Amino acid sequence: MGNLKASVKKYEEEMIAFRRDLHQHPELQWEEFRTTQKVADEMDKLGIPYRKTVPTGLIAELVGGKPGKTVALRADMDALPVQELNEGLAYKSLEDGKMHACGHDAHTAMLVTAAKALKEIQSDIKGTIRFIFQPSEENAKGAKAMVEQGAVEEVDNVFGIHIWSQMPSGKVSCVVGSSFASADIFTIDFTGRGGHGAMPDACIDATMVASAFVMNVQAIVSRETHPLDPVVVTIGRMDVGTRFNVIAENARLEGTVRCFSIETRERVKKAIQRYAEHTALTYGATAAVDYQYGTLPVVNDEKDALFAQKIIQDSFGEDALLQEPPTTGGEDFSYFTEHTPGCFALVGCGNPAKDTEWAHHHGKFNVDEDAMKMGAEMYAQYAYNYLNN
Incomplete structure (x- = not known):
């Protein structure tokens, strides 16, 4: 556990730089070609095999040194058709009318960093870790497409994270039961x-x-x-x-x-x-x-959510655990848990001193980047603990 924390800290500057690059070059759903390639380049450096999905997205696998189960970690990658309003930001979006206004750039950077940390202890891992870099979450179609392309085949458990501006930085939540609501669309x-x-x-x-x-x-x-x-x-x-x-x-x-x-x-x-x-x-x-x-609604498996809560307390202290109420926002992570058990955590990134308490999908949304190391460590600790314990 200590090794993973130290590894994530070691890669923190790289993680922030990677996230800022994605933030400057946001891509909408099914258009994440550059983002997919940036992730592929990182997997190539690490020597982690992967396959690209159609039309965008990527699934990589780190096979541990000992046999065991398979756990999947998911991060979404797409941006929104939102005009960025963060004037003076050094890494402001360069694409007019497009912005990472929901934190998916941070999710991708955190999961890449988790892969780096886990690669360092590959020989100690009992089983396989699958990294799912998913496109098109914002229109609720990407997870379904990834499932259809085998993302959770032979997977025993799946874990996901969303950075959350409504929660203070330094807090993490993974509630038992309902987390996100179903999200349907109707026209009359x-x-x-x-x-x-x-x-x-x-x-x-x-x-x-x-x-x-x-x-x-x-x-x-x-x-x-x-x-x-x-x-x-x-x-x-x-x-x-x-x-x-x-x-x-x-x-x-x-x-x-x-x-x-x-x-x-x-x-x-x-x-x-x-x-x-x-x-x-x-x-x-x-x-x-x-x-x-x-x-579908995102409903966290009780056993897995309690397992995640223990990781939060062990890794970040008992005060870090927050029981965030369910949100009526939608999350297509539900397509993964429809097929395999798992849970979904929220990592707080709201910090008034850094002006990062704006609502998701707002033009002034931004992330307290200090919170990203907690997200990367949560990814890595969940996978390692699930397989090795």
Whole structure:
């Protein structure tokens, strides 16, 4: 354990430099070609064999000196279509309208550093460590594609990390049970009958229909789901109308559903369909609902989460362990735990002195880089302890 901590500390400057390089050159989902190659170059230096996945991403394997199980470590790599607002930052994004606004650059750098530390004790490792560098997390499709390309075949356990600006630097959380919510997307098209704005009696106003639905749909949360079962239904976009004096014939709404229960998820889906159809019927319009399943909830295996909590306390002290409440944010890490046991940890990076408490996906998001060595060590310690203990 001490050797891994010392190794991570030794590589800290390299880790920060690697992260800053990725931050300056952000790549959106399925476009992470440069990032994938940068990781491949590091694996080549270490002599760790790997294969690239399609179209982007990489899976590497470190085979220990003794036989044993296989544990997988996952880091995501994609950036967001967000304009960086961190003026004066030496490593500010060089890509207009693109930014690592969620910390995936830090995840990638931390996992590369963990690979370096584990390589130094390869002969002592009982089993195999698989490093999964995943593309396209932000659209919830990358993990599924990696699973389809064999990322968790013959894997006994999987562990992932997300840097977390809502938690203070120096704290790590890995809760038992629900961690991230499911994240679904729905689109509703209301069709009425358009016409002149001065003659509403001859029309069916799609604006009225869509507005009524937006106001009514929150009753699903307040009246059709259990009050102790968290659910979010958000309408994030509404496209309706063409001109000030034209009554709209069509309206399109786009929204998302977040929850922690598969049963609740199905209930909400059916309710959205019912609310849309009945609201449209009330006004004489029609409704077409397209509901797309996104990620499953991330639910940490109890045994694995407690195992991770012990590592946090042993590595960083009892005060470092935090029980962060579940978030209704989505994480496609759930596609990995759908196939094999595992858990997902949060590493705090919020530091007011360094202005790193901005929300994820904000243009001023940044990472307290002092927290990255904790993330790299968590990756390495989890894999080593799982295999050797």
